[in-house]
Amino acid sequence: KVVLATTKDRQHRIYLGKGIYAEVTLRYVAKHYRCWEWTYPDYRTPEYIQTFEALRKLYHRQLLTQHRP
Known part of the structure; x- marks a missing residue:
């Protein structure tokens, strides 16, 4: 997911606190x-x-590299 932070409330946004909302945009x-x-x-x-x-x-490649023994 790509999530944006915004100060504008809409029905599909989740309130995070302190006037900030999250929106899954992709x-x-x-x-x-x-x-x-x-x-x-x-x-x-x-x-x-x-x-x-x-x-x-x-990011996926970095995660794979970090988890190799």
Whole structure:
């Protein structure tokens, strides 16, 4: 998931405290990030999706490296 922090309350956002809400803006399904109907237009672009997918792969490789004996 890609989660954004915001100060604006909406029905799909979760209150974290101190006036901050969390919004799941992208979900990971079948090896790709997918948008929700409320996902901001800039996060829908191929450039953003590709960036988040590349970051996820990098993070996954780092986790695998850290857990090797």
